[in-house]
Amino acid sequence: MTSRPPFPEVSALSIGGFVRDDTPTPEVDRREAVLASLAGTVRELVDAAIRTTVDDGEVHRIRDDLAGLVDRLRASQLPGPAGVRFNGEMRAWNWGNAVVGAANAIAPPLEVVHDASGCHADVVLGAAYEGPPGLVHGGVSAMLLDHIMGVTASAMRRTTFTGTLTMRYRRGTPLGPLRLEASIAREEGRKVFVVASIADADGVTVEADGIFIEPAGLRIDPQEQTSA
Numbered sequence: 001m002t003s004r005p006p007f008p009e010v011s012a013l014s015i016g017g018f019v020r021d022d023t024p025t026p027e028v029d030r031r032e033a034v035l036a037s038l039a040g041t042v043r044e045l046v047d048a049a050i051r052t053t054v055d056d057g058e059v060h061r062i063r064d065d066l067a068g069l070v071d072r073l074r075a076s077q078l079p080g081p082a083g084v085r086f087n088g089e090m091r092a093w094n095w096g097n098a099v100v101g102a103a104n105a106i107a108p109p110l111e112v113v114h115d116a117s118g119c120h121a122d123v124v125l126g127a128a129y130e131g132p133p134g135l136v137h138g139g140v141s142a143m144l145l146d147h148i149m150g151v152t153a154s155a156m157r158r159t160t161f162t163g164t165l166t167m168r169y170r171r172g173t174p175l176g177p178l179r180l181e182a183s184i185a186r187e188e189g190r191k192v193f194v195v196a197s198i199a200d201a202d203g204v205t206v207e208a209d210g211i212f213i214e215p216a217g218l219r220i221d222p223q224e225q226t227s228a
C-alpha cells in the first residue's frame with residue numbers, strides 16, 4: 001500500500017496570525033478530507049469512552065492500544081496549533097478550530113451556512129457536550145453561538161473579533177438536534193451588532209447578542225501579500 005507524503009510545509013507570510021499558504025486548493029481539499037475522516041472516528045471514540053460500560057480490564061487494554069496510536073500520530077507534528085491559513089484563491093482552512101475545525105474531534109463540528117438573513121447551522125450535540133443532566137453545557141452553547149455570530153459579523157468580507165457577548169438561557173437546551181441562527185442587527189463603524197439563537201423542536205432555548213469588532217488594520221489581501 002502506498003502512502004502520500006505529509007502535507008507540505010510552506011513558507012508563510014502572516015497577517016495578524018492568519019497565515020498565507022500557497023498549497024493548491026485541491027491538495028487542501030484532499031488533506032482536509034483525510035483529517036476529517038480521522039476526526040470523525042476520534043469523535044466516535046470520545047462518545048464511546050464516555051458511555052462505555054465494559055469492564056476495567058478492557059478499559060485498560062483499550063487505553064494501551066490508544067497510547068500506541070497517539071505515538072504514531074506524534075511521529076510528525078506541527079510545532080504548535082494548526083492556526084488559520086488561506087491561499088491565493090482565498091480558500092481558508094482552520095482545521096484546529098474549536099467549533100468548526102475539520103481535524104478537531106472536540107468540534108461538533110458546526111457547519112455554518114450563509115443565508116439571506118445571516119447564517120444558520122444544524123447540529124446534533126451528543127454526550128460530550130453535556131452540562132446539566134441531558135442538557136447542553138451553557139459554555140458550549142456560548143461557544144457555538146460566538147462562532148456563528150463571528151462568521152455572521154465577518155460576512156465573508158472582513159475579520160471581526162468578539163468584543164462583548166451576552167447570553168440569555170431561556171430554558172435548558174436538550175442534547176440532540178439543534179438549530180443555530182444569527183443575523184446582523186446593525187453596524188456602527190468597526191462595530192457589528194449581531195443577534196443569535198439556539199432552538200430545539202419546541203422553539204428557542206438560548207438567545208444571544210454581541211458586539212463584534214473589526215480590529216483596525218487587520219485585512220487579508222492576498223494580492224498585496226504576493227507582491228510584497
Ligand SMILES: CCCCCCCCCC(=O)SCCNC(=O)CCNC(=O)[C@H](O)C(C)(C)COP(=O)(O)OP(=O)(O)OC[C@H]1O[C@@H](n2cnc3c(N)ncnc32)[C@H](O)[C@@H]1OP(=O)(O)O
Nearest residue numbers: 146147150151154161162163164189191211213214215216
Ligand atoms: C473569517 C473568519 C471568521 C471566523 C469567526 C470566528 C468567530 C470566533 C470569534 C472569537 O472567538 S474571537 C476571540 C475572542 N475575542 C477576542 O479575543 C478579542 C480580544 N480583544 C481585542 O482583540 C480587542 O480588544 C478588540 C478587537 C475587541 C477591540 O480592539 P480595538 O483596538 O480595535 O478597539 P478600539 O479600542 O479601537 O475600539 C473600537 C470601538 O469598539 C469599542 N470596543 C472596544 N472593545 C470593545 C469590547 N470589548 N466590547 C464592546 N465594544 C468595544 C470601542 O468602544 C470603540 O467604539 P467607538 O468606535 O464607538 O468609540
